[in-house]
Amino acid sequence: MMALWQEALVSFFLVVAGIFGLVGSYGLIKLPTPMTRLHAPTKATTLGIGGALIASMLANLFTTGVVSFHELMITLFLFLTAPITAHFIAKVHLHLNEPRDSLPPTGTETPWAGAPAQPEDPAD
Numbered sequence: 001m002m003a004l005w006q007e008a009l010v011s012f013f014l015v016v017a018g019i020f021g022l023v024g025s026y027g028l029i030k031l032p033t034p035m036t037r038l039h040a041p042t043k044a045t046t047l048g049i050g051g052a053l054i055a056s057m058l059a060n061l062f063t064t065g066v067v068s069f070h071e072l073m074i075t076l077f078l079f080l081t082a083p084i085t086a087h088f089i090a091k092v093h094l095h096l097n098e099p100r101d102s103l104p105p106t107g108t109e110t111p112w113a114g115a116p117a118q119p120e121d122p123a124d
Contacts, residue, residue: 006062010055017051020044034093035104042086050075 002010024047027040057071094103094112103112 002059002062006058010059010062013051013055013058017048017055019048020051021048024048033102033104035090038086038090038093042082046078046082049078053078 021044024040024044027044028037031037031040053071053075057068060066060068060071100111106112
Protein backbone atom coordinates (compact mmCIF):
# COMPACT_ATOMS: atom_id res chain seq x y z
CA MET A 1 0.00 0.00 0.00
CA MET A 2 1.33 3.42 -0.96
CA ALA A 3 1.49 6.43 1.31
CA LEU A 4 -0.51 9.54 0.47
CA TRP A 5 2.54 11.47 -0.76
CA GLN A 6 3.49 8.57 -3.02
CA GLU A 7 0.01 8.45 -4.53
CA ALA A 8 0.12 12.22 -4.99
CA LEU A 9 3.46 12.00 -6.80
CA VAL A 10 2.22 9.27 -9.15
CA SER A 11 -1.01 11.22 -9.73
CA PHE A 12 0.97 14.37 -10.50
CA PHE A 13 2.95 12.61 -13.24
CA LEU A 14 -0.26 11.12 -14.67
CA VAL A 15 -2.00 14.51 -14.76
CA VAL A 16 1.04 16.17 -16.36
CA ALA A 17 1.21 13.33 -18.89
CA GLY A 18 -2.47 13.76 -19.71
CA ILE A 19 -2.10 17.52 -20.20
CA PHE A 20 0.90 17.09 -22.51
CA GLY A 21 -0.90 14.36 -24.45
CA LEU A 22 -4.00 16.53 -24.83
CA VAL A 23 -2.00 19.56 -25.98
CA GLY A 24 -0.03 17.44 -28.46
CA SER A 25 -3.17 15.87 -29.88
CA TYR A 26 -4.92 19.23 -30.16
CA GLY A 27 -1.89 20.71 -31.94
CA LEU A 28 -1.78 17.80 -34.37
CA ILE A 29 -5.37 18.52 -35.37
CA LYS A 30 -5.42 22.32 -35.31
CA LEU A 31 -2.04 23.52 -36.61
CA PRO A 32 -2.33 24.73 -40.21
CA THR A 33 0.53 23.16 -42.20
CA PRO A 34 2.18 19.74 -42.17
CA MET A 35 5.52 21.20 -41.09
CA THR A 36 3.97 22.92 -38.06
CA ARG A 37 1.77 19.90 -37.24
CA LEU A 38 4.93 17.83 -36.98
CA HIS A 39 5.99 19.58 -33.78
CA ALA A 40 2.92 18.69 -31.74
CA PRO A 41 3.30 14.90 -31.58
CA THR A 42 7.08 14.92 -31.40
CA LYS A 43 7.31 17.36 -28.53
CA ALA A 44 4.20 17.44 -26.37
CA THR A 45 2.94 13.92 -26.85
CA THR A 46 6.42 12.49 -26.28
CA LEU A 47 6.52 14.26 -22.93
CA GLY A 48 3.04 12.93 -22.18
CA ILE A 49 4.04 9.33 -22.81
CA GLY A 50 7.23 9.90 -20.84
CA GLY A 51 5.23 11.20 -17.88
CA ALA A 52 2.94 8.17 -17.92
CA LEU A 53 5.91 5.82 -18.03
CA ILE A 54 7.60 7.65 -15.14
CA ALA A 55 4.36 7.39 -13.14
CA SER A 56 4.25 3.66 -13.87
CA MET A 57 7.87 3.27 -12.83
CA LEU A 58 7.26 5.15 -9.56
CA ALA A 59 4.09 3.17 -8.79
CA ASN A 60 5.97 -0.07 -9.30
CA LEU A 61 8.80 1.17 -7.07
CA PHE A 62 6.43 2.25 -4.31
CA THR A 63 4.34 -0.95 -4.31
CA THR A 64 6.97 -3.64 -4.83
CA GLY A 65 10.17 -1.86 -3.83
CA VAL A 66 11.82 -2.93 -7.08
CA VAL A 67 12.94 -0.47 -9.74
CA SER A 68 11.53 -1.46 -13.12
CA PHE A 69 13.98 -0.66 -15.87
CA HIS A 70 11.50 -1.58 -18.61
CA GLU A 71 9.71 1.75 -18.34
CA LEU A 72 12.99 3.63 -18.14
CA MET A 73 14.28 1.94 -21.29
CA ILE A 74 11.02 2.64 -23.15
CA THR A 75 11.20 6.31 -22.12
CA LEU A 76 14.82 6.65 -23.22
CA PHE A 77 14.10 4.91 -26.53
CA LEU A 78 11.13 7.20 -27.12
CA PHE A 79 13.08 10.37 -26.36
CA LEU A 80 15.87 9.25 -28.69
CA THR A 81 13.76 8.10 -31.63
CA ALA A 82 10.97 10.73 -31.76
CA PRO A 83 13.23 13.62 -32.88
CA ILE A 84 14.95 11.43 -35.48
CA THR A 85 11.61 10.29 -36.87
CA ALA A 86 10.36 13.88 -37.00
CA HIS A 87 13.52 14.90 -38.86
CA PHE A 88 13.01 12.16 -41.45
CA ILE A 89 9.36 13.10 -41.93
CA ALA A 90 10.31 16.75 -42.41
CA LYS A 91 12.99 15.86 -44.95
CA VAL A 92 10.56 13.70 -46.93
CA HIS A 93 8.07 16.54 -46.92
CA LEU A 94 10.70 18.93 -48.25
CA HIS A 95 11.84 16.53 -50.96
CA LEU A 96 8.36 16.01 -52.37
CA ASN A 97 8.87 19.14 -54.50
CA GLU A 98 7.01 21.41 -52.15
CA PRO A 99 7.03 24.96 -53.46
CA ARG A 100 9.00 27.28 -51.21
CA ASP A 101 5.89 29.40 -50.69
CA SER A 102 4.18 26.55 -48.85
CA LEU A 103 7.03 26.13 -46.33
CA PRO A 104 6.96 28.09 -43.08
CA PRO A 105 9.65 30.76 -42.73
CA THR A 106 12.96 29.68 -41.22
CA GLY A 107 13.42 32.91 -39.29
CA THR A 108 16.74 33.59 -41.02
CA GLU A 109 17.94 34.58 -44.47
CA THR A 110 18.82 30.98 -45.35
CA PRO A 111 16.25 28.59 -46.86
CA TRP A 112 15.32 25.18 -45.51
CA ALA A 113 18.09 22.62 -45.98
CA GLY A 114 17.08 20.16 -48.68
CA ALA A 115 14.24 22.32 -49.96
CA PRO A 116 13.90 22.50 -53.74
CA ALA A 117 15.98 25.27 -55.30
CA GLN A 118 14.40 28.44 -56.56
CA PRO A 119 13.67 28.17 -60.29
CA GLU A 120 16.16 30.01 -62.47
CA ASP A 121 14.99 33.26 -63.98
CA PRO A 122 14.72 32.61 -67.75
CA ALA A 123 15.74 36.24 -68.45
CA ASP A 124 19.27 35.56 -67.11
